[in-house]
Amino acid sequence: xxxxxxxxxxxxxxxxxxxxxxxxxxxxxxxxxxxxxxxxxxxxxxxxxxxxxxxxxxxxxxxxxxxxxxxxxxxxxxxxxxxxxxxxxxxxxxxxxxxxxxxxxxxxxxxxxxxxxxxxxxxxxxxxxxxxxxxxxxxxxxxxxxxxxxxxxxxxxxxxxxxxxxxxxxxxxxxxxxxxxxxxxxxxxxxxxxxxxxxxxxxxxxxxxxxxxxxxxxxxxxxxxxxxxxxxxxxxx
Amino acid sequence: xxxxxxxxxxxxxxxxxxxxxxxxxxxxxxxxxxxxxxxxxxxxxxxxxxxxxxxxxxxxxxxxxxxxxxxxxxxxxxxxxxxxxxxxxxxxxxxxxxxxxxxxxxxxxxxxxxxxxxxxxxxxxxxxxxxxxxxxxxxxxxxxxxxxxxxxxxxxxxxxxxxxxxxxxxxxxxxxxxxxxxxxxxxxxxxxxxxxxxxxxxxxxxxxxxxxxxxxxxxxxxxxxxxxxxxxxxxxx
DNA sequence: GAGTCGCCTTGATCGAGATCAAGGTTTTGC
DNA sequence: GCAAAACCTTGATCTCGATCAAGGCGACTC
Numbered sequence: 001x002x003x004x005x006x007x008x009x010x011x012x013x014x015x016x017x018x019x020x021x022x023x024x025x026x027x028x029x030x031x032x033x034x035x036x037x038x039x040x041x042x043x044x045x046x047x048x049x050x051x052x053x054x055x056x057x058x059x060x061x062x063x064x065x066x067x068x069x070x071x072x073x074x075x076x077x078x079x080x081x082x083x084x085x086x087x088x089x090x091x092x093x094x095x096x097x098x099x100x101x102x103x104x105x106x107x108x109x110x111x112x113x114x115x116x117x118x119x120x121x122x123x124x125x126x127x128x129x130x131x132x133x134x135x136x137x138x139x140x141x142x143x144x145x146x147x148x149x150x151x152x153x154x155x156x157x158x159x160x161x162x163x164x165x166x167x168x169x170x171x172x173x174x175x176x177x178x179x180x181x182x183x184x185x186x187x188x189x190x191x192x193x194x195x196x197x198x199x200x201x202x203x204x205x206x207x208x209x210x211x212x213x214x215x216x217x218x219x220x221x222x223x224x225x226x227x228x229x230x231x232x233x234x235x236x237x
Numbered sequence: 238x239x240x241x242x243x244x245x246x247x248x249x250x251x252x253x254x255x256x257x258x259x260x261x262x263x264x265x266x267x268x269x270x271x272x273x274x275x276x277x278x279x280x281x282x283x284x285x286x287x288x289x290x291x292x293x294x295x296x297x298x299x300x301x302x303x304x305x306x307x308x309x310x311x312x313x314x315x316x317x318x319x320x321x322x323x324x325x326x327x328x329x330x331x332x333x334x335x336x337x338x339x340x341x342x343x344x345x346x347x348x349x350x351x352x353x354x355x356x357x358x359x360x361x362x363x364x365x366x367x368x369x370x371x372x373x374x375x376x377x378x379x380x381x382x383x384x385x386x387x388x389x390x391x392x393x394x395x396x397x398x399x400x401x402x403x404x405x406x407x408x409x410x411x412x413x414x415x416x417x418x419x420x421x422x423x424x425x426x427x428x429x430x431x432x433x434x435x436x437x438x439x440x441x442x443x444x445x446x447x448x449x450x451x452x453x454x455x456x457x458x459x460x461x462x463x464x465x466x467x468x469x470x471x472x473x474x
Numbered sequence: 475g476a477g478t479c480g481c482c483t484t485g486a487t488c489g490a491g492a493t494c495a496a497g498g499t500t501t502t503g504c
Numbered sequence: 505g506c507a508a509a510a511c512c513t514t515g516a517t518c519t520c521g522a523t524c525a526a527g528g529c530g531a532c533t534c
């Protein structure tokens with residue numbers, strides 16, 4: 001675990017140009033003085049797909065890539081309880097009662113800061129505290145949305161909802177009526193573990209959506225949709 | 238809807254003696270000056286079982302009773318995405334993308350404050366902001382826990398997990414080896430909507446646990462367990 | 475007390491999705 | 505390029521939980 005590789009290139013300051021430039025994730029919230037302080041304490045990492053991201057007392061901006069969060073039952077059954085897509089913000093303060101593991105699904109670039117610094121800044125800066133709270137509430141909404149899917153949707157609605165989620169994260173501003181194509185950053189096993197299904201069912205439902213004409217399977221990992229609206233109809237909500 | 242009844246008794250100040258006395262929920266966090274300010278702006282309500290609690294721009298301490306949170310699919314399928322047991326803290330800032338409804342399952346007593354006051358206090362008082370964040374993270378952990386149950390547990394594991402949850406909320410400090418009995422504040426329909434099952438399956442699994450000797454069904458709404466540990470074994474995690 | 479209504483239980487049957495099995499395709503390593 | 509491994513698809517069959525159906529029990533009304 002934790003095969004993190006430091007990639008401290010001289011020309012990329014630690015709280016990285018990418019962070020500052022994007023003004024998204026958490027970094028847009030800081031002023032110049034704070035960015036300077038963070039720069040000293042932060043570091044940029046790149047980790048290959050499959051790496052577990054240990055809870056090492058940091059927060060990170062996810063600059064690129066996709067991360068999954070999983071909960072396991074004692075006999076090995078696995079449930080994916082969330083994803084992080086760039087430019088999300090990762091890491092959590094306070095101890096969780098039951099462990100949740102984070103793992104990179106694709107190659108991932110992170111910019112991490114010690115939690116203590118952010119926590120101190122949040123004390124001085126109510127907007128930052130609000131932002132953290134808002135962020136957490138969004139995660140909560142998403143989790144509850146997927147609870148409804150897990151508990152009450154059929155297999156084909158689950159698969160459609162999943163595709164819609166990935167499409168939205170690929171291009172949040174996409175026009176609902178125009179076609180879109182995207183890579184699935186997950187194996188069929190991961191999709192199944194997210195949707196509470198088996199890989200066979202996921203495969204069958206994807207094939208069904210293809211023969212319907214709802215999706216085109218360019219290759220195993222790349223999907224294209226005629227429109228977001230069309231897949232949305234099949235989500236059940 | 239929203240048949241809230243104000244119960245402003247002269248001898249119960251609005252930020253109520255019960256709140257102050259308990260030092261739990263959110264109220265333990267405030268100092269005397271803040272409590273005085275809150276007292277002016279807050280009010281105590283009691284609502285009967287079955288009432289919907291509208292999102293009216295307040296936070297509330299739940300003094301007694303149980304509240305369910307639900308998400309509905311377009312065709313009426315329902316999923317319960319969370320419960321609040323006394324002395325939880327209810328209400329959320331920021332707008333949710335998809336609506337979640339809150340409904341009293343039992344008669345409920347609430348002490349509510351306008352959100353604006355709490356938000357202002359959170360700005361002045363980082364510990365309060367932290368407390369709100371911690372609270373939200375706990376809800377997130379719980380939601381993720383139930384995602385794992387919904388996606389990967391069998392019907393009997395789900396029912397066992399549910400009973401354990403109610404038992405724990407009834408008496409958080411209960412010794413794991415000693416017997417415990419408690420009321421189910423839910424109908425079979427609600428249990429089913431929480432666990433992603435049908436009422437028939439819930440009923441059958443309860444009957445099965447009874448004939449196992451794991452539980453005793455005193456009456457439809459009252460259960461007793463030989464021990465928490467015994468039911469814990471059947472939860473799959 | 476009889477009737478009605480809401481809620482729960484139990485039995486019989488059905489079906490969506492799991493499991494078992496086989497083969498195909500893509501990736502990786504030499 | 506070839507072999508091995510990993511991943512994916514499709515078919516056949518099975519099973520868990522859903523659905524359909526009937527009846528029980530308690531609370532409330534008249």
